[in-house]
Amino acid sequence: MANYLLEIGLEEVPAHLVTPSINQLAERMTAFLNENRLQFDQIVKFSTPRRLTVLVEGLAEQSEAIDEEVKGPSAKIAKDSEGNWSKAIQGFSRGQGVTPDDLVLNGDYYFAKKHIEGVKASDLLAKIGAEVISKMTFSTYMKWGNNDFLFVRPIQWLVSLLENEVIAFDLLDVTADRFSRGHRFLADVEIELENASEYASKLPEYFVMVDAEHRKAEISAQILALAAENQWQVTLHKDLLEEVNNIVEYPTAFVGAFDPKYLSVPAEVLVTSMRDNQRYFEVYNQNGELAPNFISVRNGNAEHIENVVLGNEKVLVARLEDAEFFWKEDQKLKIEDLVAKLSKVTFHAKIGSITEHMARTKEVAARLAEIAGLTATEKADVARAAEIYKFDLLTGMVGEFDELQGVMGEKYALLAGENANVAAAIREHYMPTSAEGALPETKVGSVLAAVDKIDSVLSFFNVGLIPSGSNDPYALRRAVQGLTRIIEKMNWRFDFAAFIDQFTGENHAELLDFVKARVQKILLEKLDRYDIVEAAINGSKFDIANMMEAAFVIDSHKLHEPFKPAIENVSRTINLVKKATEIGKVDPVFFESEAEQKLYDAIDALQEDWAEMTCELKFRTIVHGLAPAIELFFENVMVMVENERVRENRLALLAQVVVLTGSLADFSLINTK
Template identity: 60%
Template sequence: MANYLLEIGLEEMPAHLVSAASAQLEKRVADFLAEKRVKFDTIVKYATPRRLAVLVKGLSDASEAVDEEVKGPSEKIAKDADGNWSKAIQGFSRGQGVTPDDLVLKGDYYYANKHISGVPTSEILTAIGDDVIAKMQFSTYMKWANNSFLFVRPIQWLVSLLDDETVSFKLLDVTSNAITRGHRFLYDEPIVLKDALDYEAALNTAFVIADSAARKTLIETQIAEIASTNSWDIYLEPGLLEEVNNLVEYPTAFVGDFEAKYLDVPEEVLVTSMREHQRYFEVRDLSGNLQNHFISVRNGNAEHIENVAKGNQKVLVARLEDAEFFWREDQKLKISDLVEKLKKVTFHEKIGSVYEHMGRVKIIAKKLRDHAMLPLAFDDKLDRAADIYKFDLLTGMVGEFDELQGIMGEKYALLAGEDAAVATSIREHYMPTSADGDLPETEIGAVLAVADKLDTILSFFTVGLIPSGSNDPYALRRATAGILRIIDNQKWAISLETIINELYSLRLNGFKYDRRDDVISFINGRVAKMLSGIARRDIIDAVLATESLDVARLTENAQALDHKTDEADFKTSVENLSRVFNLASKLDAAPVIDETQFENAYEKVLFDANQALVLTDNVVENVEKLFDLSTPISNFFDNTMVMTDNSVIKYNRLSLLSDIASKASKIADFTLINTK
């Protein structure tokens, strides 16, 4: 068993691409070896800003030999009229490396029994450059020199080492060898690897910790020691820690300071300056109070660390000076003046201004309030929030720190004397800011968030800016998912489709929505994704066909039906209800049931059972009641000809089935549920 090292040396990659690129390389190497039938035990991956590597352990010396049976031409075309082998059979035989006489007839077809010998692993690995590295995909590419080849960053060196032997391949003008490189600034000498297993240890001596997990643990340990020494509480936000880890090859954590006067600026601004702009960790005391210190991580050792700290302090203070200035100046502005200026701020050139967007959102918010039957007590607050909630876009602070949209709006609104609920909704209307981000806690914030996102979706669809494939530049999928999560979290029993239909009948501030069907289909797709972990896909499709877009009810319907799938009566009940749906669709007039037209007792029994069926808010009970109809439905079909030649009797029977289908369709379209 052998060990194989593959390393791709690069110019520094963006930190957010490192982890994904490392995982991709690991998978592509594993798939490549599996495809070539080369067995191995494990793959260890390594990644730093300037290298991606894998160490394949327990690699077999050669690919596995296999015997294959390949299907060839049929017996009908295998020979010509004179009994000679046809050109088709001769061509197939040549392609398989056998003669026609070697073929075996099985049934109506000829087969070739083919032995494929193993190939030395060292020979197979020569293709890893073209078959693995060159096929890697990234969200960001670079092209360098006169090459047409694209990669995440220019390739500087390649290591390809099978135990102690170089496996040579070439990409552009770079040929693989056994020479890697250490830290860019701390180790100038080339590192000649004698064996694949020497990789990690050799790099450690050259100030490179290639193991991402080990490097992250070292950062955590260093910062924990600083926190313990100073009695500080330092939160290592996971996303920031991952990013910092992917910025360094040899981490050294250190402390920086800034003047205490900057603590008068809202801490959200300070934290944003440190985290988002400088990649620093903020420092708090053990009571949770923000301190005038920060933690950063150097890509290097502790030599001259004091100078590094001073340099970082200067950069941060420059940001804080700006923040302090904007904080002071913004407080001189009037909300009414900023809202007026929003008339000249473009929401989108094809749609109109932010001010016009807010006007539409105000109308949508009122509709949401009515449909959700929320208390009228907060009408004035909701109206006020809708009138001003985007004003902070024109503040200096948000202009400098766009991550603080809404957050600064809440703070400035409170300083201006706005109601606390109004101020909170200004912050909450951006929620959720990510797939699993926090949701609005207040009803006003939830209504404003949904209304804002809904107008964004409807207006962008109207002008044809519709997501396609993976392309979604305006984050409309995220906005839709946010709407659904908020509605579900608030337990609003509302039909989005009904609200959307009402909006499409209006002209809002001169703007009329279009492409309704596209919008409904788009939202249905997001609902289906939301329900994907709750029920089978066919059940999800069936409940979505109810055309209500009541998120809470759709969820309950899907759960209730999915829980029934393992029960003995599920198949029969669904098939009977499905038959009801199919026949009911043949009714071409309004249903009217006349009991005097019943010709047998089974019609009357089904009619009485249907009359007794009253759907309530209890979805589980509703499904049980529908499934209880299965026996009278089955007896009815066994003893009754629905599509009789007597048009009056046929109409009456179809009316009865239509009434049942009408009730059942509030749960699902049972014809879409798979019972096989």
């Protein structure tokens, strides 16, 4: 067993690409070793902005030898009329490296039996450049020099060591050897590695902490130590910490300050300037108030750190000056004037202006507010918010810091005298801002967020701008996912298909399929039964909240003993009703057995309360009430009898079962085998 080290030295990789790139390299290396039957214990990952490295531990000396049997042509075509081997059998034999006489007849086919010897690990690893590195894919590529080769950033050096032996290969004009590189500024020298195993311990001597997790822990410890020393509170934001970790090779945290006068600007603005624009960690005093300080991390040691502090403070102050200026200037503006100017701002060339978008949103909001059961006051707040909610797009602050759209709208709305519900809705209408982002907290904000997304999706589908494949330039999938999550959280029960049909437009059928696909995706991320998800989203109603709840309810019962027979009985009912050309009304006069009457009574007892039942209660009622009555019916009743009136009456009775159960799910799609 041996260790193998592969290091790809690069120009600085963007922070957001470092982690996915090293993960991909490890996955591709794993696949390469498995495909070549080269056993190993584990792969250890190392990464910095300038290097992607994997250390394969416990690597076998050679690949595993195997005996292989390959199926060839059938005996019918193996020989010609004169008994000679056919061209088909000769071609197959050549391809397998054997002669026709070596083939073995097994049943109706000839097989080639081969023994494949193991291959030395060093010979296989020489293919790493072509089989692993060159096949990596990225969201962002670079091409350098006159080369056609594309990679995330230009490759500067390559290390390929099997224990102390260089496994050489070429990639463009770079030949893999044993020389790594130190920190670009603190130790810009070549580092000769004697063997693969010393990599993680030797690189720190040259100011490179190659272990990303260890480096992140060191950054966290330094930041927390500075916070404790100054009696501050600090949050190690996960995404920010990950980003900072991927822009340094040797971290040194330091403290900076800014003039307390800037604290008159809303904290959200200051935090955005520090966290999002400068990658600083904001700090708070013991009362939870934003302090005029920040903590940042240098890519280097503490030497001349005072100059680094001054430079970072200078850059931040320039941003804070802009923020203070826009904060003061924006307060001179009137909401009505800004709203009026939105008529000249294009939502999309094929759709119209933002003013038109807001007008449609207001109409949709009025309908949804009714469904959502809002009070008269809340409906008025929704209407007011819908009239103005995009006004902050024309403020100087949002023009400079677009991350603050909605946030500044709330601030300026409150200053202008709008009530808290309206102001909060302006902020919340953008939520969620990511797949699992926070959802609106208020009813008014939830309605506005939902209808803004509904009108956006309706508008784009109406003009034929429909996402296809991975192409989704207007983020409509994200909009529908957010809409679905809001509807589920607020438990709004309504027929979405009927709702959007109230508004004129094209491609509504495609839109419904699009929404259904999003609901399916959300459910499949949480449930492992595709058939149950399909059943839930294909019920008789396009009720999104009902789809979500039904899927979880049915899935929670899948291992219970009555589940299988209940589903099978309901499915049999559905399949029989599908054969009917026309369904009439049930008339008990035509019942010929007690089983028919019992099923009829069971259905009749549920009709009045069914719509108000929860999905859990509906499912339990189906399993323990309807399903036994259906089973008794099938044991004693023949549905497809010759008497047409009796047959139609029985189909009509079963159709009532389908109507009831269909409001929960299409049970015929559930696999019980």
